[in-house]
Amino acid sequence: MKNKDYKILVGDTDTESLAWIKKILLEEDFGVWTSSDTGEIFRINESGDFDLLIFDIKIYAQLIENNFSIESREERDAPIIIMTTDDDFDLAFSAVKKGAVDFLDKPVRVKRLLITIRNALWHSTQIKQIRRDQEELASLKELYERIINGIDYGLVVLNNELRIDSINEHLRKRQRKGTTDIIGENCYQYFYNQGTICEKCRVREVFEKGIPVKYNLVNKAVGGSNYYLEVEAFPLFDKRGEVTKVVQLIKDITQRIQLERELLEKKEYLESLVEHAPIGIFSTDSHGFIQTVNPAFAKLTESEAPSDPIGMNVLDIESFKDTGVDKAFGRVLKEGKPFEADVVHCRVQDKGETLICSVQGVPLKGIEDDEITGLIATVANVTEKWKLEESYLKRIIELSIFKEIGELFQGTNDLDDIYTIALIGVTAGQGLGFNRAFLLRYDRNENILYGEKAVGPSDALEAGRIWSDLYRKNLSLQEVFTHYKGDPEEKDTRVNEIIKKLRIPITWEEGFLHNILFKYIPEKITYERDSEYTDQKLIADTLGCGTFAAAPLISRGKSEGLIIADNLITGKEITTEDINRLSIIANQSGAAIENSQLLKSLGEKVEALRQANLDLTKNRDLLWRAERLSVIGEVAATVAHEIRNPLTSIGGFTRAVLREIEVIDKVDTNKRFLAIILEEVKRLERIVNETLEFVSPVTPRFDYEDLETIIEQTFNMMSGEISEKNILITRDFHQGIHSVWIDSDQIRQVLLNLFRNAIHAMEDEGMLSVITEGDSENIRIHISDTGHGIPEENKNKLFTAFFTTKSTGSGLGLTITSQIIKNHGGSIEVESKEGEGSTFLITLPTHKREE
Amino acid sequence: MKKILVVDDEENLRILYKEELTGEGYDVDVADSAESAFKQLDENTYNAVILDIQMPGMNGLEAMSRILHKHRQQAIILNTAYSQFKDDFESWSADAYLVKTSDLTELKNKIRELIG
Missing domain, CATH: 3.30.450.20 (PAS domain)
Known part of the structure; x- marks a missing residue:
């Protein structure tokens, strides 16, 4: 770094000193900024990235005071040099402590200034370098840790x-x-x-x-x-x-x-699956050469490849040749088209068998491209299933035959029709297809088996004619039956002649007839000339055919006879299946015979029931009379002893008078009269005694009854008496009388008494009206007549026992009536005007009353 | 003279029995109920009591058992309109059980048989 690259900020309150330092530093080619104002120094420092700061101690003090903090300086890494005066070492030292790197004594000498500046700048560069190295190290460490932890x-x-x-x-x-x-x-x-x-x-x-x-x-x-x-x-x-x-x-x-273990298990499982699969599985390469086979496949083809099918070409496997499967495999390999064939007749040559197989083939393809790498195929032996399905199909057809026959049976109750249907079912092509069928009935009482009916041609010629005719017409069993019945011509004459001659007393304790009639075992009989069974011989001779099937007709758990069927004309073998079917039709016939007989006996029973019902109606009338007598008896019991006392008294006095009357005139007349009185009294006593002997307690039988019905029944019972006179009956029935808690017999008795009284009260014509009304509490019956009415003096004696105005009356009718009404918890009142008529008002509780 | 007590709630019958039995040569007293009969039995001694069964108040059967409790040897004839009591256990202790009838011959015979 050259000097001109360094930026130095100088702050000094002494402008002379400031200018001097500036001049020296500029001479040394440093970048220099100067100021004597603290605020300005702040701003300049903020705006520029200085490499060195030189402050007069006073400026520095002011700066520190204004939070020119060490921390902020350290971040910037610009070293600070302090200038002090008067060798104030303490002040300088404290400035260094507050972050300055060095200090200069004023007056500053040029050499000292430059050395100090150079030292400070070198020191700062070193520190910066170390810090950069540290930062790089830290970020490397972090990266390393992130990687390790990541x-x-x-x-x-x-x-x-x-x-x-x-x-x-x-x-x-x-x-x-x-x-x-x-x-x-x-x-x-x-x-x-x-x-x-x-x-x-x-x-x-x-x-x-x-x-x-x-x-x-x-x-x-x-x-x-x-x-x-x-x-x-x-x-x-x-x-x-x-x-x-x-x-x-x-x-x-x-x-x-x-995962590996599971995969292994799955692989083993799949391998075991393939190994033990009941269907053959194999795979080939892209040329059709067999690579793997499972034991099932090996077994299927063992006859042609006893050692190992592996390595053979699938197209060469004998079982598949010319079955279409070989070509299909070819297409799988060539075009990648999967195929599926349900029924393939695969030959197993050594055994000479043909198996029915279901074959499927799918192409194997590479994982990355769609190239065909081979095929995988399954071969399942479905021979048994296929046969089963065929037999099911057969069975369904069979069942539909039985259903049709069953429906025909349902359509008739005539025994001859039932026989015909059974025999047609056995012989028709649409049915069991036997050549001929014979029905024999067993008479239990006589213990004789006799021929009843037969169906079938007499010879091959007739058979051909009839069968081809029927075949052409393609008729249903119903149509065959209708056709057969509708034809007036005598049918199957020959076979019927044969069978109707047959009368066999059942004397054997064994043999097929015994088995059929008493053990109900259907059988196929093949009669041999030297057979010891006479019953077989008898039937075989009669039919002219040594091989036949026979099944029992069972009705109500007993044998009614049997059906015999043969194939005289065609000589077709009778199979176990044929016998089973014959047995089913025989069972159906047995049930139909049973129904027919039941219906017959049902008709008889209905007639008997009708007769019984008639008798019952008669008995009911008798019963009704007995009941009525019993009610009378009950009332009589209550009154009889009441009249015994006066009777005793009357009789007693009469005897006394009779004894002493002799002293008076007209003795004879008086005697005679008194004797008559005595006679009458005796008679009364006898009646009372008889009545009392008859007494037995009667328990009322209460129930909810329809009163309207009872009223009508009573009118019906009296229709004779009503029609004797010209009497009009009017009814006015209101709601609430349909369910009343009464003893219907007793109330019928009450109504009978009142109606009868009313009719007696009217001369040759009149009107009897019955009005009913009621609610949930009570019901009321008004019975009015237009008769002669009741004299005032008789009204309060009306319900007294033995009171009567009628010459033939017992005087008990109204007493009984009153007693019954009382027993019902009701009441009876009478309103009457002489010459105009009477009205009896009966009030009865509607419902049962808790005691 | 033999004494007889007739117990009956029917006045006419009391008169009849008194008339007839007096005619037979007995000394006849009457009572219209069991209660008044007890009173008379306390005051007098009777050779026989003719007892009705169906009476207002105490009935004849109960009355009989009361009488026999006090007078063990008392001869009693039940004379009633009801025949059904004849089978009752209670009536067995009576000397005779008669059903009322206008012909008093049987009654008279029975009394004669019992007390002479």
């Missing part, structure tokens, strides 16, 4: 005593220990809380050999699970080539290890 694995520097020299943030955090006192601690102590070096640690090795090592560690985590560490340790050398420190990089590779 990496996401652990880093620790150890010295040869295995003490920690430094440790990065990652590791520190991982240890979850405080940051203090880590440096200098033993690594094994710090990391593992151990007193000695760890067993697996290889840091020592690095110190000794001076070469880096890399190894893995497994540790137990707090929770018990393992964690894995990858450790890299490498040496740091000093200038002499000695290892002074070892740096350890520690990575947690637990996740990686786990």
Whole structure:
């Protein structure tokens, strides 16, 4: 640096001195600014970046006083030189203490001034250099620390005593220990809380050999699970080539290890899957040469490649040749098109079998480009499934036959129709397709099996004609049946002739007929000439056919007979399936026969029920009379003993009179009259006795009843009496009488009594009116007639027992009526005008009353 | 002369029985209720008591048990309009159980049989 590069600010209150210094410094070619004013010095200093400040002690004092602080100066690093007068050393020293680097005595000498300035400037340059170096060092350190702490694995520097020299943030955090006192601690102590070096640690090795090592560690985590560490340790050398420190990089590779393990497991699992898969799997290279196969595939093709299919070309595998699969594989390899074929008939040549396989192939492609590197294919043997599906399909068709037959059965209750449907079902092509079918009935009482009906041609010629005819028409079973029934011509004459001759007494304790009729076992019979079974022979001879199937007709758990079917014309073999189907149709027929019989017996039962209902109506009338008598009896019981006393008295006195009457005139007449009275009394007594004997307590049967219905019933009961006279019945029924808590029989009795009285009160014509009204509390029944009315003097005797105005009356009717009403918790009143008529008003509680 | 007490709430019957039994040669007293009968039984001795059952107040059966409690040997004839009490256990201690009838022959016979 040249002098002119330095900027010097000089402040002095002595302007002469100032000018002098300026002159000298300018001569030395320094950049110089001067001022004698403190404020100005402040401003100049602020505006310029000075390298040196020279102040008169007074100026400096003022500057310090105005906060020209040391701190601010230190930041600027401009050294300050103080000028003092009179060798004031103390003052100068205190100025130095306050930040000045040197001082000059006034009067200043040129040489001394320049030496001092040069020293100060050199010193300042040195300090600046050191400070710059320090700053650079600090930022380097920070960078280094940032790098060390920024990496996401652990880093620790150890010295040869295995003490920690430094440790990065990652590791520190991982240890979850405080940051203090880590440096200098033993690594094994710090990391593992151990007193000695760890067993697996290889840091020592690095110190000794001076070469880096890399190894893995497994540790137990707090929770018990393992964690894995990858450790890299490498040496740091000093200038002499000695290892002074070892740096350890520690990575947690637990996740990686786990991932690897999972991948391995998955790979093993997939391999095992392929190995044990029930379907064949193989892969080829891009030319179609088989590279891998699983055992299932090897098994599928073992006949043609007993040793190993690997290395064969997929196009050469015999099983696939000419099946279309070979070409499809070719396209997969060439064009990359996946394919899928459900039913492939693969030949297995050695065994001569043809397997049904489901084959799929997909191309294998490179990861980076789409180039086809081979194919992977699956071959599944679906023969069983395919057969099953076929049999299901067959079964569905079969079921639809049974359904159709079932529907036909439902359409009829006629036994002959049922037989026809069963036999058509067995023989029709749309049905079971037997040539001929015979239905035999079993008569349990006679223990005889007799032929009932048959369907089928008599010979091949007829068969051909009928069957081709039916086949052409493509009829449903329903149509065949309708066709068959609608044709008036005698059908299947020959077979019917055969069967109707058949009458077999069941005397065997074994054999197929016994099995069918009593054990319900359907069977296929193949009669052999020398067979000992006479029942087989009998049937075979009758049918003219030695092989036939037979199934029982079961109704209500008992055998009703059997169906026999054969293939006389076509000679087609009868399979187990055929027998099963025959058995199903036989079961259906049995159920239909059962229904038909049930319906018949149901008709009989309905008739019986109707008769029973009629009887019941009659009985009900009888019962009603008995009830009525019982009510009378009850009332009679209450009054009978009341009249026994007067009877006793009357009778007694009469006897007395009879004894003493002889002394008076007209003895004979009086005697006769009195005897008559006595006779009457005796009769009364007899009646009373009889009535009393009849007494039995009657328990009322209360329920909620429809009063309107009861009124109508009573009118109906009296229709004869009403129609005898010209009597008009009027009704006026109001709400609230449909549900009343009464004993319907007793109330019917009450109404009967009152209606009857009313009719009796009217001569040859009149009107009987019934008005009802009611609410939730009570119901009221007004019964009015237009009869002769009740004389005033009789009104209060009306309800008294044995009071009557009628010559034939018992005098109990109204008493009973009153008693019943009373038992119901109600009341009865009467209003009457002689010659105009009477009205009885009955009031009854509507609901049951709690006692 | 044999003494008889007739207990009945019916006046006509009391008159009838008194008339008839007096005619038979008995000394007849009457009572219209169980209570008044007890009084008379305390004052007099009767050879027989003819007792109605259905009466206002105490009935004849209860009255009988009271009488027999005090006069153990008292002859009692129950004479009632009801036949059903005949089966009652209580009525068994009576010397006779008669159902009322205008023909007093049976009553007279029974009295004769009991007391002569």
